[in-house]
Amino acid sequence: MSIAAIESVLQQMRTTALQTGFATSRASDAAESTQAGGFAGELQRTISRINGMQQEAYGKAESFELGKAGVALNDVMVDLQKANVAFQTGLQVRNRLVAAYQEVMSLPA
Numbered sequence: 496m497s498i499a500a501i502e503s504v505l506q507q508m509r510t511t512a513l514q515t516g517f518a519t520s521r522a523s524d525a526a527e528s529t530q531a532g533g534f535a536g537e538l539q540r541t542i543s544r545i546n547g548m549q550q551e552a553y554g555k556a557e558s559f560e561l562g563k564a565g566v567a568l569n570d571v572m573v574d575l576q577k578a579n580v581a582f583q584t585g586l587q588v589r590n591r592l593v594a595a596y597q598e599v600m601s602l603p604a
Contacts, residue, residue, distance in 0.1 A: 501595065504588055505534070508541060511584060541588075545581045552578040 532539065552574040559566045 501534070501592070504591060505537065508584060508588060512541075512544070512581075541585065545578075545585050548574075548581050549578045 552571075555566060555574050556571050559568060559571045
């Protein structure tokens, strides 16, 4: 897997994040992500966002279970599905990165 393919996967992750409302809308966040840490920094921020999304969804589910006012079942289900899609996307990116690493490591020197 080439660097262009990895960049393509990253772009797909960004597009998916924007479509699901997962990413922040600040313009400075995009500039910050390209300057601070490169690929490793972007990967760390993405993992943090996925974790935050899961924590928020589970918190909302717990609030619904406790019967708190203002928490609808459909909102809970949608948030849980968004968190699941984000996690599955992150998992697939990880799998592709591991496959790319293994492919690079198996190349003759």
